[in-house]
Amino acid sequence: MKPLGEPEIRKSFVNCSKGEAKGLTLPARAVEIPWPELEFLGWRDPKAASRAYVVLWHEDEVVGLSLRAADQPTSRLKSGMCGFCGTVHGLADLSLFSSRRAGQSGKDGNTLGTYLCANLQCCRYLRGKLQPDAIQPAEHLTVDERIARMETKLHRFVTQVLETR
Numbered sequence: 271m272k273p274l275g276e277p278e279i280r281k282s283f284v285n286c287s288k289g290e291a292k293g294l295t296l297p298a299r300a301v302e303i304p305w306p307e308l309e310f311l312g313w314r315d316p317k318a319a320s321r322a323y324v325v326l327w328h329e330d331e332v333v334g335l336s337l338r339a340a341d342q343p344t345s346r347l348k349s350g351m352c353g354f355c356g357t358v359h360g361l362a363d364l365s366l367f368s369s370r371r372a373g374q375s376g377k378d379g380n381t382l383g384t385y386l387c388a389n390l391q392c393c394r395y396l397r398g399k400l401q402p403d404a405i406q407p408a409e410h411l412t413v414d415e416r417i418a419r420m421e422t423k424l425h426r427f428v429t430q431v432l433e434t435r
């Protein structure tokens with residue numbers, strides 16, 4: 271993805287207060303982030319474990335989403351799949367994230383939820399830079415095809431968060 275600077279990242283958030291955006295902890299200094307290997311920047315706030323952030327280019331604009339991780343899933347399933355990258359994880363490595371919708375809808379308490387890689391490192395899983403613990407289903411897609419599929423899901427999610435009417 272096209273590189274971003276810290277002020278751009280902080281200004282991008284569509285579903286949290288200016289105070290939260292200003293106070294959140296970035297994953298690294300912007301110059302240290304490997305932008306060409308990312309479709310989105312995703313991270314857990316190192317100082318607030320339940321908080322997570324996703325920042326990406328969406329229709330030529332930078333959009334940042336503030337997410338909340340639920341406590342460990344109460345599902346009876348033993349594993350599940352990330353809603354972005356499709357990586358299968360045991361429940362310890364999967365989190366249910368909720369995103370407040372943008373605008374008044376979010377202020378009224380409307381959220382969207384999805385299971386995602388708990389560390390939000392989807393881009394690294396897809397490139398084989400991180401290995402999931404769980405066994406993956408056999409799939410005959412190239413890395414590029416998997417990335418394209420993730421981008422479709424990502425943008426669909428962002429579109430839903432931004433839909434305020």
Ligand SMILES: [Zn+2]
Nearest residue numbers: 352355387392
């Ligand atoms: Zn993922």
